[in-house]
Amino acid sequence: MRDPGIALDEAAPDTRARAVEVRLTQMGLGLARRFGDGVGGRLADRVLRVLSDRHPRAFTALRDMPEAHLLIDPVDAPAAVLLRVGPRLALRVCDRDGPAHVAVDAAVRGPCARLLDLLEGRIDGDALFFRRELVIEGDTALILALRNTLDGEDMDLFADMATAAGPLRHALPLARRHAGRMLDLLGIARRAAPPPLRWGMVALERRLGGKPQGS
Amino acid sequence: MMPLLTLGPVLFNWPADRWRDFYFRMADEAPLDTVILGEIVCHKRAPFFADAMEAVVARLTAAGKEVWFASPILAGNDRERAAMRDVVTNGLLPVEANDMGALALLAGQPHAVGPFINTYNEATLAWLAGRGAMSVSLPAELPASSVAVLAKAGAALGLAVEVQVFGRAPLAISARCYHARAHGLHKDGCQFVCGNDPDGMPVKTLDGQSFLTVNGTQTLSHGYLCLAGEMERLAAMGVSRFRLSPQAVDMVAVAAAFRAVLAGQRDGRDVAAELGRLVEAPLENGFFHNLAGAAYAAEA
Amino acid sequence: MDSFELICPAGNPAALRAAVDAGADAVYLGFRDETNARNFPGLNFSREDLAGAVAYAHARGVQVFVAINTYPQAGNLGPWERAADDAARLKADAVILADVGLLAYAARRHPDLRLHLSVQASAANVEAIRLYRDAFGVRRVVLPRVLTVPEIARLNAEIDIETEVFVFGGMCPMAEGRCSLSSYATGLSPNRQGVCSPASHVRYEPRGAALASTLGGFTINLFGEGEQAGYPTLCKGRFLSGDRPAYLFEEPTSLNALELLPELKAAKVRALKIEGRQRGKAYIAAVVAAYRKALDAFAKGQALPMLNLDAVVEGGAQTTGAFKRAWR
Numbered sequence A: 001m002r003d004p005g006i007a008l009d010e011a012a013p014d015t016r017a018r019a020v021e022v023r024l025t026q027m028g029l030g031l032a033r034r035f036g037d038g039v040g041g042r043l044a045d046r047v048l049r050v051l052s053d054r055h056p057r058a059f060t061a062l063r064d065m066p067e068a069h070l071l072i073d074p075v076d077a078p079a080a081v082l083l084r085v086g087p088r089l090a091l092r093v094c095d096r097d098g099p100a101h102v103a104v105d106a107a108v109r110g111p112c113a114r115l116l117d118l119l120e121g122r123i124d125g126d127a128l129f130f131r132r133e134l135v136i137e138g139d140t141a142l143i144l145a146l147r148n149t150l151d152g153e154d155m156d157l158f159a160d161m162a163t164a165a166g167p168l169r170h171a172l173p174l175a176r177r178h179a180g181r182m183l184d185l186l187g188i189a190r191r192a193a194p195p196p197l198r199w200g201m202v203a204l205e206r207r208l209g210g211k212p213q214g215s
Numbered sequence B: 001m002m003p004l005l006t007l008g009p010v011l012f013n014w015p016a017d018r019w020r021d022f023y024f025r026m027a028d029e030a031p032l033d034t035v036i037l038g039e040i041v042c043h044k045r046a047p048f049f050a051d052a053m054e055a056v057v058a059r060l061t062a063a064g065k066e067v068w069f070a071s072p073i074l075a076g077n078d079r080e081r082a083a084m085r086d087v088v089t090n091g092l093l094p095v096e097a098n099d100m101g102a103l104a105l106l107a108g109q110p111h112a113v114g115p116f117i118n119t120y121n122e123a124t125l126a127w128l129a130g131r132g133a134m135s136v137s138l139p140a141e142l143p144a145s146s147v148a149v150l151a152k153a154g155a156a157l158g159l160a161v162e163v164q165v166f167g168r169a170p171l172a173i174s175a176r177c178y179h180a181r182a183h184g185l186h187k188d189g190c191q192f193v194c195g196n197d198p199d200g201m202p203v204k205t206l207d208g209q210s211f212l213t214v215n216g217t218q219t220l221s222h223g224y225l226c227l228a229g230e231m232e233r234l235a236a237m238g239v240s241r242f243r244l245s246p247q248a249v250d251m252v253a254v255a256a257a258f259r260a261v262l263a264g265q266r267d268g269r270d271v272a273a274e275l276g277r278l279v280e281a282p283l284e285n286g287f288f289h290n291l292a293g294a295a296y297a298a299e300a
Numbered sequence C: 001m002d003s004f005e006l007i008c009p010a011g012n013p014a015a016l017r018a019a020v021d022a023g024a025d026a027v028y029l030g031f032r033d034e035t036n037a038r039n040f041p042g043l044n045f046s047r048e049d050l051a052g053a054v055a056y057a058h059a060r061g062v063q064v065f066v067a068i069n070t071y072p073q074a075g076n077l078g079p080w081e082r083a084a085d086d087a088a089r090l091k092a093d094a095v096i097l098a099d100v101g102l103l104a105y106a107a108r109r110h111p112d113l114r115l116h117l118s119v120q121a122s123a124a125n126v127e128a129i130r131l132y133r134d135a136f137g138v139r140r141v142v143l144p145r146v147l148t149v150p151e152i153a154r155l156n157a158e159i160d161i162e163t164e165v166f167v168f169g170g171m172c173p174m175a176e177g178r179c180s181l182s183s184y185a186t187g188l189s190p191n192r193q194g195v196c197s198p199a200s201h202v203r204y205e206p207r208g209a210a211l212a213s214t215l216g217g218f219t220i221n222l223f224g225e226g227e228q229a230g231y232p233t234l235c236k237g238r239f240l241s242g243d244r245p246a247y248l249f250e251e252p253t254s255l256n257a258l259e260l261l262p263e264l265k266a267a268k269v270r271a272l273k274i275e276g277r278q279r280g281k282a283y284i285a286a287v288v289a290a291y292r293k294a295l296d297a298f299a300k301g302q303a304l305p306m307l308n309l310d311a312v313v314e315g316g317a318q319t320t321g322a323f324k325r326a327w328r
Helices: A015-054 A056-064 A112-119 A140-151 A157-163 A168-177 A179-192 A195-209 B016-029 B043-062 B078-088 B100-105 B122-130 B144-157 B178-182 B228-237 B251-262 B268-278 C013-022 C047-059 C078-089 C100-109 C126-136 C149-158 C181-186 C258-266 C281-299
Strands: A068-074 A080-085 A090-094 A106-110 A135-138 B004-007 B034-037 B066-070 B095-097 B111-113 B133-137 B160-173 B201-204 B210-215 B218-226 B241-244 C005-009 C026-029 C063-068 C094-097 C115-117 C140-142 C162-169 C202-207 C210-215 C218-223 C254-256 C271-274
Touching: A015 A056, A015 A068, A015 A080, A015 A090, A015 A112, A015 A157, A056 A140, A068 A112, A068 A140, A080 A140, A106 A112, A106 A140, A112 A140, A135 A140, A135 C202, A140 C202, B004 B251, B016 B034, B016 B043, B016 B251, B034 B043, B043 B066, B043 B078, B078 B095, B078 B100, B078 C126, B095 B100, B100 C126, B122 B133, B122 B144, B122 C100, B133 B241, B144 B160, B144 B228, B160 B228, B160 B251, B160 C181, B178 B201, B178 B210, B201 B218, B218 B268, B228 B251, B228 B268, B241 B251, B251 B268, C005 C013, C005 C162, C005 C281, C013 C026, C013 C047, C013 C281, C026 C047, C047 C063, C047 C078, C063 C078, C078 C094, C078 C100, C094 C100, C100 C115, C100 C126, C115 C126, C126 C149, C149 C162, C149 C258, C162 C258, C162 C281, C258 C281, C271 C281
Parallel strands: A068 A106, B004 B034, B004 B241, B034 B066, B066 B095, B095 B111, B111 B133, B133 B160, B160 B241, C005 C026, C005 C271, C026 C063, C063 C094, C094 C115, C115 C140, C140 C162, C162 C271
Antiparallel strands: A068 A080, A080 A090, A106 A135, B160 B218, B201 B210, B210 B218, C162 C254, C202 C210, C210 C218
16 A cells, blocks of 8 residues: 655755754754753744644644654754644653653654654655654654644745744844855854853854743 | 355365365255355466366255355456356356456346455445345455444345355455465466465464465465354344355364354354364454454454 | 546645646545545545645646545445535545445436546456446546556457556555455554554564564564665565565565556556655655656657656665566
C-alpha cells in the first residue's frame, strides 16, 4: 500500500539559511530552558499562538485529536520540547527525558535540522521512518498524524514567526537574506569575541530568541 | 433452516492419488452436506487431477453429497480466463463464483457466491441476490457484527449465508508465485515446488515466530481458523452454512466434530479444545471477534 | 488518439495544489474517514477542503476524482453513501468505487455522476469489467496490478470503457482489495478501515545496534547498523521460509513504468496513475512534474527525458512490477 522513499533534497530550503535556523532554534531552546517555565513557557505559547493563527486548518486538526503527549528531541540542542495535542494544545520546553510528571506517548529524536524538516512538512510521510538519523519511540500513529497534518500547510517556522508581530519581525528576514554571512559571523564572533562582546552576543541571542519585551 | 456443513475446495497442491483418495474418504465417511471441488489457486495444477474428477464427483454424489464446482480466485490471463469459463460452463454441477468475471458468466443461472467475492454489507448482498445467488460465503475477515447483519439480510432475501469455521484463513492472492520465488524459481518454470508442502509452506518472522503460510500464489494464516466455540452464536444469527477448509489433518474427524456441534450433541468449546490438540498450529478466531485475525479469544 | 491523462494523488489541500501546479490532468483524493483506502492519521479532505480543491483545480482545467473505495460496513452504509452524495454535490468529476452495493447506490442516486472502478475491486478480466459497465454504467476501470502489458492490450481490445493503470509509486504484490494480511496482524484492513499495516500498530525497537520494526507484535524487518530502515508494510517485510531471511513477497521497491509508455500507448491505456496520497507535497510535486515532462515529450514524439526520480524512491530501487512477466 505504501512504499518507502526518502525526502527530496530540492524541497529543503537553502542549506545555509537552514543552518542559521538550526542555530537559532538551538539558541532559542537553550534560552527558553534557562528562563524556566515562566518566561520560557510564555515564549513557547507565543510560538504556538503565531503558528496557530497562521495555520488554522492544521491547528484545528491538532486540537481535534485525542489528548496525547509527543516529545520532540533535537539531540544537538540543549533542550527538547513537549507538544500536547488535543483540546488543550500546548507546547513546552523540557529536558530530553521529558517532564517528570507527564507520560509521554511518543518521542521523535534527531538532529535539529531534520526535526525542522518534520515541523515544516518537508520530510515525506513515509520517508520519516527510513532515516536512521530519526529515532521514533512509542506511538507511531501520533507522529504520523502530526507529520501529515503539518504537511497540509505551507509552513515555514521562521517566516511565520518573522511576519508575526514581535522582535523577530526584522531580525529573521535579515538573518535569512544574509544567511551565509550571518552564520560565519556568529561562528567567528563566538570563537574570537572578548568578554564584553560576548555579553553583547547574549543580548543578540536574547533578541533572536524572541524574549517577550514588556509583554 | 437446517444448518448445513460444507467442505471447501482443497487449496493445496496434493498429488492426484492423494487428492482422489481424500475425496473418496470424504464421500464414504465424512458427514458433509456439500462438497466444493475445483482448483481455485493455480490453473497450472488442474490437469493433474482432471482424470480423477469424474470418479470423485460420482462417488460424492452417490454418497448423497451435493457437489459444486468453484471458479478460480484470480482470472487475469487468458489461460486463467479459460479455466474460469470451463468451470462456469461445466453443464453438470452448480457453480460457486470466486471472481466477478465468473459471476458475469453466471448471469441468469442460480449459483453460489464464494468467499473471494467481496461481500461486506447488505447492499452488496441484495445486489448478489438479485443476480441469482442462492448462497453467499462470507470473507474470512468479517467480524461478528457484520456476520449478524448479513445473516439477517440473507434470510430476508431468501439466500443462505455461509461462514468458514475451520481451516487456515485465506489472506491474499497474487499474480506472483511465492512458492517459486522462495525456491529461486520463476512462476513459468516453477517445477511445482508447491507440491512439497501439502499443508502449505511455513513463513516465520525473523524471530522465528510462525506467522503465515504460502500456497503458491496464495497466502494463508499460519494458525487454523476455528469457530467451533462460536457455532451456537452463528446459528442464532441465522448463519445456515458452515464451511470447513481442507487441511492435511484428519478431516473426517473434523467434519464429525462439527456435525456433532450442529446437531447439539457436543459443546463447541469442547470441540475447539479437541481440535487444538489435533492440529499442530494454533487455533485462531480473531477476525470474528474484531481482533487481529491471528488472535484467539477464549471467550466465545 | 488523445494523449495520456495523468492522474495524481493528494492527501491534503497543499498536496492538491502542488499536483495541479506541477501538471496533473486530474487529482484523486479521499475524505477524512474510513470511506477511502488511505485513511491515515492527519491525512485527507473535509467537505470544505473538497469544495476548495474543486474550485482550485477546475479554475486551472484540472479534474478532481474522489476515492470512496473501501467496502461499506454492514449495518452502517451511511458514511459511504454520504461520501458519494457529497462528492456529487461538490462537483467532483468522478468517484472511484469498489463495492457493488455502493456502485448500485451511486448509479441509482446520481445518474450523472461519472463512476470509475477502483483498483480495490480487482477487476482483472473482460467478463468482470463488462459486468461493472453493464450493471452500473462504470466509465473507467483502474486495473489491478496483476496484469502484464500484453494482457492489458488484449483486455482493451475486448472492452469499450477506459482503462487507467498505476505507473509510479508503491506497489502491492497482492491483488488489491483481496488482501487481509494487515487485518490478520492488526485487526485493521484496507477493505474495512482503509488502512494497511497501520501506524497505530507499528513499533520500532532497538535491538543492540540493530533496529526491529514490528506490526501488531510480529517482527516485519530487522535492520543492521547503518542499513536504511523501512516502514513495516507487511508484504514488504523480511521473513524466513526455510532458514534464509528474504523479502518473500516483494522487495521494498517502487513501481516506475516510464520506460513502458510506448507499449502502454499501443495497449490503448487511457490514463496513467501515480500512487501516494500518503506522501508529502514535496514528493508529489517532484513526481508529477517529472511525469508531466515525460508525457509532453512523448506526445510530441520526442525522446523520453532522463528523469531523476531515484531520489524519491528508497535506495533508488525501481521496478516495472507486474507489467512484465518476469515479475511473477
